[in-house]
Amino acid sequence: MTAVVSPSHEEHKRARGRPPKTEDERDDGNRRHQLLTAAARLFRRQGFDATSTRDIAAAVGMHSGSPFYHFKTKDALLCAVMEEGMHAAIARQTKALRGVQADQPLGQIRRLIRAHFETLLGPGNDFVPVMLYEHRSLNPGQRALLAALQADYEAAWTPVLEALHASGHLRAPVKLSRLFILGALNWSVQxxxxxxxASLDELTDAVVALFLKEC
Amino acid sequence: MTAVVSPSHEEHKRARGRPPKTEDERDDGNRRHQLLTAAARLFRRQGFDATSTRDIAAAVGMHSGSPFYHFKTKDALLCAVMEEGMHAAIARQTKALRGVQADQPLGQIRRLIRAHFETLLGPGNDFVPVMLYEHRSLNPGQRALLAALQADYEAAWTPVLEALHASGHLRAPVKLSRLFILGALNWSVQxxxxxxxASLDELTDAVVALFLKEC
DNA sequence: CCTACCGATCGGTAGG
DNA sequence: CCTACCGATCGGTAGG
Incomplete structure (x- = not known):
């Protein structure tokens, strides 16, 4: 319980005489990322509570205690999965908007929707669905962290929806429109x-036809 | 540490021939329903996995093993919660449609949406939200049972959406429209x-304005 | 419905 | 990262 820690405590973590690892396992960052990917997949399939840290360890060929070398607790692993998902989602969204001009809200909303579908439904994209459906298992600090990332993500939608509202393509209040539209998309995970x-492009067409007026 | 325990150990806690029960506890059906209500509330707040049968027992003043007198397993209790929710939802929906004429799809869709919000967000209505978010914890047989009830519920939406499509109030394909609209509503639980x-009436207005064209 | 209990599983840790 | 392990909790049951 004192703050004093043996200085040599963890320094030998690697080196000393480790067996040669295969390419895939060579560095810690890689192993850590394997854990993240496996956890995302299992959390999405079975849920957070129904997935044991042993399941995750086994999925990457570790023993039961080893994930705790990379993540302090099980919910820290969950939080890391969600952060990874949000960073990728924000990057994808930013890239998608780069292709349209700012004064073309119809093109912008289409790209936002299409990118969102990719984030939710693209092959191997388990990270954000986990975030959407396992929010409850975070502690308050982690929740605040993720809420900030989510606010960042959703902030990109507001000016686009406002422009659509101004041009008559959207009739409902902007804030509620954002909540309902994102809800409609998020539910597609189910x-x-x-x-x-249908394909993600067809889903995008349907959503645009459903929500936007022709004018 | 032996298995032998003094026989008088705790038997007198409420003495010999059962203490008189209060009105609320008098019959089995009532106790069972108390379990359902408490379970729905806890499952919604904490999730199925994070809620122990002991939590539920305590919430209605029972001891840890007693819920199993009323429900064979924990997931049978979950399934009963969901069934209760769907029966109430179907009844509410049927009643809502009784007030409009079949040839007025605009009035019908408004009532379907409003009734759905009541089912999801009305005070004490925890049963259907549990169904929406704890689907994964059912076994295959239970899943089939609930899927049938859900199909019943959603079937009422199809002819209304078809009429709206025919009259030009809805432009997207009917089947995808139903999935996206219900998704938008279901997500409001989050x-x-x-x-x-806003009030449920205001939410209903916003949804109608968002999805339906003016013609 | 209560009592007393069991077997299994789980998150997490010390120590190397 | 592995080994060996602990304390806690949990669903469920026998027997009354």
Whole structure:
């Protein structure tokens, strides 16, 4: 319980005589990222509570205690999954908006919607769905962290929706419109089936046709 | 540490031939329903996995093993919560549609939306939100049971949306429209706050303005 | 419905 | 990162 820690405490973490690792396992960053990916997949499939840290360890060929070398607690791992998801989502969104001019809100909203579908439904994109559906398992500090990232993400929608409102393409209040539109998209995680549903482009067309007036 | 325990150990806690029950506890059906209500509330607040059967028992003043007198397993209790929610939702929806004529799809859709908000966000209506967000914890048989009830519920929307499509109030494909509209509504469970958000009537207005064309 | 209990699982840790 | 382990909790049950 004292603050004093043996100085040599963890310094030998690597080196000393480690067995040679395969390419995939060579550096810590890589192992850590494998844990993140496996956790995202399992959390999405089974839920956070129903996934044990042993499941995650086994998925990347570790032993039961080893994930705690990379993440202090199970919910820190969950939080890291969500952060990773939000950073990727924000990057994808920013890139998508780069292709349209700022005075073309119809083109902008289409790209926002399409990028959002990619984030939610693209192959291997489990990180953001986990964030949407396992929010409850975070502690207050983690929740605040993620709320800030989510606010960043959603902030990009507001000026676009305001422009659409001004031009008559959107009739409902902007704030509620954003909540309902994002809700409609987010819910697709529940029913979308890559083998049976429409393509992401077709979903985007349907959403645009559903929400926007022709003028 | 032996298994032998003094026989008089705690038996007198409420003495020999059962103490008189209060009105609320008198019959089994009532106790069972108390369990359902408490479970719905806790499952909604904490999630299914994070709620123990002991939590539920305590919430209605039972001891830890007693819920299993009323429900065979924990997921049977979850399933019963969801069934209760769907039966109430279907009844509410049917009643709502009784007030409009079948040839007035605008009036019908408004009532369907308003009834859905009541089911999701009305005070004490925890049953359907649990169904929406704890689907994963059911076994396959239970899932099929609930899927049938959900199909019943959603079937009422299709002819209304088809009529709106025919009259030009809806431009997107009917099936995708239903999925996106219900998704937009269902997601409100995540952000709606009775103390800060708009009223259910205002939400209904916004949804109608958002999805339907003026013609 | 209560009592007393079991077997299993789980997050997490010390120590190397 | 592995080994060996702990304390706690949990769903569920027998027997009354």
């Amino acid at each position: 029913w979308f089936d890559r083998k049976k549903s | 952000w709606f706050d009775r103390k800060k958000s």
